[in-house]
Amino acid sequence: MTASAIQNITVEEQAKKAKKAARTLGILTTEEKNQALRTVADALEANFEAIIAANLIDLKKGEEKGFEQAFMDRLSLNKERIFDFAEGLRQVAELPDPIGDVMSGWTLENGLKVEEVRVPLGVIGMIYEARPNVTADAAGLALKSGNAIVLKGGSSALNSNRSIVKIIHQALEKTAIPKDAVQFIDSLNREATQQLFTMKEHIDVLIPRGGASLIKAVVENATVPVLETGVGNCHIYVDQEGDAEKAINILINAKTDRPAVCNAAETLIVHQNWLKEHKGLLADALTKHGITVHGDETALAELPNVQPATETDWANEYLSLDLAVKTVNSLEEAIDHIDLYGTKHSEAIITENTATAKKFMQLVDAAALYHNASTRFTDGGALGFGAEIGISTQKLHARGPMGLPALTTRKYLMSGNGQVR
Template sequence: MSMLKQETEASEVVAKASLARQAAPRLGWLATEQKNEALLRMADALEAEYESIVAANAEDISRGRKNGISESLLDRLSLSRERIAAMAEGLRQIVALPDPIGETLAEFERPNGLKIRQVRVPLGVVGIIYEARPNVTVDAAGLCLKTGNAVVLRGGSSAISSNKRIVEVLHEALRRTEVPQDALQLVQDPSRSSVDQMLKLNGLLDVLIPRGGASLIQNVVMNATVPVIETGAGICHTYIDDSADYEMALAIALNAKVQRPSVCNAMETLLVHEQFAERHLPSLAQAFTERNVELRGDDEARRLVPSMNKAEAADWDTEYNDYILNIRVVSHIDEALEHIRRHGTKHSECIVTENADHAERFLQEVDAAAVYHNASTRFTDGFEFGFGAEIGISTQKLHARGPMGLPALTSSKYRIVGNGQIRG
């Protein structure tokens, strides 16, 4: 056996994935009531241990500031008693949701007497690679355990203290339940090699779900041999049509950008019809500037608002996750649709209009996981869709798309019952 193979087999990643694989069959057999009890204990434990979790999070925040992490990313990393309570509430919401495991998707009988039933089953062992948000640790654990999936988590190094303490708390809660502790694993190795190993763990991991920036997602998609559910970067657009109500357009655009700019469903580019722009762009721009948003515009936008910075070609393809907004003035809905086709990431797109034909055309033609008419893109979220916590927002088209709740973490199998049939 080569030294490289020995190191790989002895690694933390392989050891923990192996433990998860061994726990998966036991977890998959548990009744809904047993899984729900575990989730409720996990929720109670988070709230009871919030002080120790916040203390661990403070270590991450301090380290992040020393490393020059932006304030918007520090916001994603930061935990408080209120945010931990929200994480616990997310687990309780999952408890209240129907358990999809065992659900009959189809049932029929063939002419030869075979009785065939298609039922939902767990995926098996889910690997999740994510970046700064420690709430993902809780959301992912809850969703996976409810659906009978073991989970191997590999969070970013910026949240390592928070994630370690959260998983310690969850493990202690699981110790008093029927859910095996080994079904929840956290990879603590912060090196790039731990990610690289997870990408190749065929036979131990059944699926990988990356959550984070474009570079992380593309690394996983391009290099994994384990099947991947792609959660995409969010270069989201809001298009204000010529017939849009000004007050509505202002409220939606501001919410889409500044309510929480660090998240993937925040708006990065505002497209404005030229007639609306002539009437309202200066006041729109002022509203953003008053909220400390840096504006970068095309030539026409800068003609109307000379104080705006010039948007470079690369800006239209950048997910800022920050208080920066691109603005482009377009002559028609066709130009807006073409811009979104060229620069969008198939995440969330919005049109603000009173023109029913334009609204229907936008909803029909835009290729994205979520398309909105007269509502902020910030609603692309598992909680807001009524799914409870989400495992991510899928921007691909196979298996799952959009906010991924419990059903997205299942597969199916056919159960066939006969009475001696053989095939001739």
């Protein structure tokens, strides 16, 4: 038997175990689930040294492989980070439990009672990259919403993830949640990930978290339904009636506050009348904040130190202090550009004209539309959703920041006394 065949059996067996555990977990009380999350949080804190020791092995391997600094930062854990994600689990315990909510209910003329109730999805497959904190975060959100989870983390974090999951399993043994509800695919084998793509019998949804290429691979190859997250090629459109101070504050915030996150701005679309009037202010702000500008011909002519923009500049996230600048003559032209290059994440208009803002918000197809505010607010925490499992850029099921309800579905329960049609 080949190694891959052995792996094949194992991943499917794990998914089956998760499915079985989901049945028990799905009907636990809120307090049983909350108590389990607190027990896991305590265990992670009590065992932080073991996690750090495992993380050091991953960091050493990462150094040997010459991973870049940003990657190593995401991979790295310390006592504070571990206590942070333990505390995150306690916060999830405090959130309202979506499960069992009666969303609607009515009685038919024949006396048949109908109830629409919220239930867990079942088993969530989570495919993610180097951040080991996702292991604890995702498990916490899944368990609170009554779902089992199959975790497949990036191979560079294998030792860290293995250590975190071992502690979660030991803690769950003291709780009402079966430890099989958290499955960890302990493999460096890429095939293990691909097996999850088509395991429709056992896995109800796949959530990829990571870069654009990971998400693309999952979307293109999975037959299991996918919750697509994270790629945000976000635009700030400054209309000719945009207030200069608001425009510049918002642009700088959206570009520089955390350039590597998905709700950061990547392109400034600017009405040429506004650009001509305020180019001095704009140029000063861009220079002051160390922003590298890639512009179209008008931007090249009006602003200093601009590099010519190519198709790549319009189409991709920089995730850095780079900014593309596109000039337009009308709202329609701005919307056409967003239609072509946007990823339906977050788009902003800066204008003092309410009618123009309304038109922008009606016609642009995205999860979050902003009038005179920064795209950085597209975030479960910032918008008051509590914890989030990711930001959906798809239209089906969930759109925008996804809190616990995104991990649920519904059942219609009909109670009768012999009704037939």
